[in-house]
Amino acid sequence: MSEREKILELEKEKNAVILAHNYQRPEIQDLADFVGDSLGLSMQAARVDAEIIIFCGVDFMAESAKILNPNKRVVHPEPGAKCPMAAMCDAGGLASLKKTHPDAEVVGYVNTTAACKAQMDVCCTSSNAVKVVRSVDSEKVIFVPDENLGKYVQRFVKDKEMILWPGFCPTHDSISPEKILRLKKEHPAAAVIVHPECRPEVIDLADAVKSTEGMVKSVKSSDRQEFIIGTEKELIYRLKKESPGKVFHAVPGAVCPTMKMITVKSVLRALETLEPIVEIDSETMKRARVPLQRMMDIGRGD
Numbered sequence: 438m439s440e441r442e443k444i445l446e447l448e449k450e451k452n453a454v455i456l457a458h459n460y461q462r463p464e465i466q467d468l469a470d471f472v473g474d475s476l477g478l479s480m481q482a483a484r485v486d487a488e489i490i491i492f493c494g495v496d497f498m499a500e501s502a503k504i505l506n507p508n509k510r511v512v513h514p515e516p517g518a519k520c521p522m523a524a525m526c527d528a529g530g531l532a533s534l535k536k537t538h539p540d541a542e543v544v545g546y547v548n549t550t551a552a553c554k555a556q557m558d559v560c561c562t563s564s565n566a567v568k569v570v571r572s573v574d575s576e577k578v579i580f581v582p583d584e585n586l587g588k589y590v591q592r593f594v595k596d597k598e599m600i601l602w603p604g605f606c607p608t609h610d611s612i613s614p615e616k617i618l619r620l621k622k623e624h625p626a627a628a629v630i631v632h633p634e635c636r637p638e639v640i641d642l643a644d645a646v647k648s649t650e651g652m653v654k655s656v657k658s659s660d661r662q663e664f665i666i667g668t669e670k671e672l673i674y675r676l677k678k679e680s681p682g683k684v685f686h687a688v689p690g691a692v693c694p695t696m697k698m699i700t701v702k703s704v705l706r707a708l709e710t711l712e713p714i715v716e717i718d719s720e721t722m723k724r725a726r727v728p729l730q731r732m733m734d735i736g737r738g739d
């Protein structure tokens with residue numbers, strides 16, 4: 438029996454479900470019951486019937502699945518698969534920033550630890566950051582941890598003061614304007630779609646700015662045939678599957694190394710042992726669930 442067959446058999450036997458982010462290796466995307474962006478994965482996690490969730494993504498995504506399912510067993514096959522941007526915001530630093538700006542509401546990207554989420558008023562993802570910031574009552578907003586996403590939101594929300602945390606995604610930061618300009622020169626017929634984690638100078642060169650799921654939808658509905666994809670390269674696997682016949686160009690070097698830590702072998706091990714599990718203390722989970730739920734009630738923005 439192949440590893441893939443063993444995984445599918447164990448999944449049924451143990452009443453488990455496999456959720457995977459759009460940046461996972463192709464073979465993991467093919468194994469998963471659901472593949473999506475951060476918002477889609479949180480929404481899917483909230484409605485899972487199975488007793489066990491095998492989460493193929495980075496740490497904060499697996500934590501969100503646990504926070505939304507405190508009574509389920511959430512297994513993260515590679516606990517070392519951590520998002521470096523989420524690690525840039527620490528709960529102590531956020532608490533001091535809140536003290537400095539007691540009149541501000543805290544909007545936090547889901548790319549944060551559970552301890553940070555426990556201090557937020559509302560979470561957002563790349564799909565709905567503009568919609569979420571617009572939705573808060575306060576005229577002052579602390580936005581953590583992605584400065585580029587914060588600057589992107591500021592283009593649309595002019596009536597709020599935003600205090601931005603200086604975090605960034607190393608993968609999206611590696612997408613330079615020079616790389617995009619070179620690709621545009623090589624492929625003049627291609628539309629440029631980029632993720633809002635990209636630098637402002639890259640956003641300025643784009644025809645559209647979307648979450649990963651937003652990219653899948655917008656490519657499907659577009660009349661254009663060729664696209665330069667300004668995000669992690671593996672999204673192109675899904676784009677090709679769902680829009681066959683269209684042509685995609687990846688940005689050289691746009692790889693998220695920790696997303697690649699999860700392999701078929703580690704998923705098989707996770708299903709055999711039902712370890713390592715995601716553990717968060719119950720008080721943190723209770724507090725972190727509030728901003729996550731508020732975000733899901735607001736829904737998609739792209």
Ligand code: 13P
Nearest residue numbers: 474475476562563648649
């Ligand atoms: P999406 O929510 O758009 O999938 O983005 C998640 C992420 O980590 C992007 O780097």
Ligand code: SF4
Nearest residue numbers: 520521522606608693
């Ligand atoms: Fe984190 Fe960037 Fe990787 Fe997304 S692509 S998981 S933000 S490091």
